[in-house]
Amino acid sequence: MTVARINRISEFEGKTVQLNGWVYNSRRSGKIGFLMFRDGFGIMQCIVAKNDVGEEAFEVFKSLTQESSLSVVGEVVKNDRAPGGFEMVVSELMVHQLSSEYPITPKEHGTDFLMNHRHLWLRSKRQHAILKVRHEIIKAVRDFFDSNDFTLCDSPIFTPNAAEGTSTLFGTDYFGNTAFLAQTGQLYGEAAAMAVGRHYNFGPTFRAEKSKTRRHLTEFWMVEPEIAYCEIDENMNWAERLILFIIERVLENRKNELDVLERDLGKLEHIKAPFPRLSYTECVELLNKGGINFTWGDDFGAPEETFIGEQFNQPVMVHRFPTAIKAFYMKRDPENEKVVLGMDVLAPEGFGEIIGGSERETEINLLEDRIKDEELNQADYEWFLDLRRYGSVPHSGFGMGIERVVAWICNLPHVRETIPFPRTIGRLNP
RNA sequence: UCCGGUAUAGCUCAGUUGGUUAGAGCAGCGGACUGUUAAUCCGCGUGUCCGUGGUUCGAGUCCACGUACCGGAGCCA
Numbered sequence: 001m002t003v004a005r006i007n008r009i010s011e012f013e014g015k016t017v018q019l020n021g022w023v024y025n026s027r028r029s030g031k032i033g034f035l036m037f038r039d040g041f042g043i044m045q046c047i048v049a050k051n052d053v054g055e056e057a058f059e060v061f062k063s064l065t066q067e068s069s070l071s072v073v074g075e076v077v078k079n080d081r082a083p084g085g086f087e088m089v090v091s092e093l094m095v096h097q098l099s100s101e102y103p104i105t106p107k108e109h110g111t112d113f114l115m116n117h118r119h120l121w122l123r124s125k126r127q128h129a130i131l132k133v134r135h136e137i138i139k140a141v142r143d144f145f146d147s148n149d150f151t152l153c154d155s156p157i158f159t160p161n162a163a164e165g166t167s168t169l170f171g172t173d174y175f176g177n178t179a180f181l182a183q184t185g186q187l188y189g190e191a192a193a194m195a196v197g198r199h200y201n202f203g204p205t206f207r208a209e210k211s212k213t214r215r216h217l218t219e220f221w222m223v224e225p226e227i228a229y230c231e232i233d234e235n236m237n238w239a240e241r242l243i244l245f246i247i248e249r250v251l252e253n254r255k256n257e258l259d260v261l262e263r264d265l266g267k268l269e270h271i272k273a274p275f276p277r278l279s280y281t282e283c284v285e286l287l288n289k290g291g292i293n294f295t296w297g298d299d300f301g302a303p304e305e306t307f308i309g310e311q312f313n314q315p316v317m318v319h320r321f322p323t324a325i326k327a328f329y330m331k332r333d334p335e336n337e338k339v340v341l342g343m344d345v346l347a348p349e350g351f352g353e354i355i356g357g358s359e360r361e362t363e364i365n366l367l368e369d370r371i372k373d374e375e376l377n378q379a380d381y382e383w384f385l386d387l388r389r390y391g392s393v394p395h396s397g398f399g400m401g402i403e404r405v406v407a408w409i410c411n412l413p414h415v416r417e418t419i420p421f422p423r424t425i426g427r428l429n430p
Numbered sequence: 431u432c433c434g435g436u437a438u439a440g441c442u443c444a445g446u447u448g449g450u451u452a453g454a455g456c457a458g459c460g461g462a463c464u465g466u467u468a469a470u471c472c473g474c475g476u477g478u479c480c481g482u483g484g485u486u487c488g489a490g491u492c493c494a495c496g497u498a499c500c501g502g503a504g505c506c507a
Binding site: 028030034036045047050051065082103112168209210214215217302303352354355398400402404415 | 458469505
């Protein structure tokens, strides 16, 4: 018997096939049953009529509970009354396991309850759609870099040093020493870029920030390209092209999932280059003109990011931030030493920062000074300083948080639904 | 960490100025129905009212502390 998958069910119209899966929901109207059947690839309505399957099999159907596992055999037919346009007229049912008292009903539940049952919640239509979009975004990211001659070089998760200050690091015992979980792969990325020219790194990162917001996780996935012989404007070009490529791919392949999520596609279709590029100083002027009191030198908070984003309805690239609020490795602007050549990308619709990056400092003396200023241990960074001793070149890169991009593309209010098993300050389970 | 809010049935919630026996919908179980779309209709049940202490003749209701969760801030991707 041919085993079909629901996402390709139209190829099997008129044929008798088997489906392997689970009960999503079932309804009955006398001697005809409607089985919403989930196979992991999609959901399809299966018709179980007593006259077709016989008394015994109909009793089996009646005993099915939500999320029981089973296989069904039947003919695939077109029918406009069925959600999705196709349904199966069942001739045979094979139960693998009857589940009992599945906790997640088709009715409403609270966030905490659902998060406690995250391992089961993933089966629901909405969460399934998010998983598919997340996958599409990750695949787009990799395809984008792979097709532009970038080389993936994985950076370590255990690290001896801090890239961006020590207060937000998770420490673990490493044979009597402390190892920190990587909060970025960037310093290793710079080493890789000097080896392969164009590099990207993609992996989990860890931040022990005690942040309790809709935009923070303690464990999140980040893609970090690093490019040799690349200055800040070209860096922004790469970020712009990457975002456009992701949106194009998702609109091409995941419209159904975005429909399930009730995403307004117009807002995504409307995104096009060039994205507005504003210096930090120009943003401060924009904020003050807009009636938001903001002092030059402070870092943008969520309200400021939202305001700037709302002025354009496009991703906005902000560049040249005050030196004091940015990491030690960012290059000072040769035209104004109060600012560094950093750049952030703010997503529209109030989703805030999705990318942070910069042109990197190339002068070893300036780096050593900044390491001292930040009270970092220079010995930990000697290998990194070697990159400036042996063939230092202008180079740039950025980091893009996958979960924030997924939240924006799917229009989700909170990043906790963008990753299969979120880790936040208050949650380590399941 | 700070500010605000919530905690009552398996789930989502209501519960009046403090008053005697704490409710509804859904889920579950049984029944009716051959085109349902979170189906509908009939019948059946469930409680450490988050914990501890206090005020009171009397506390689910008021007060204090604790805990958990939700929303926001700071910080960041």
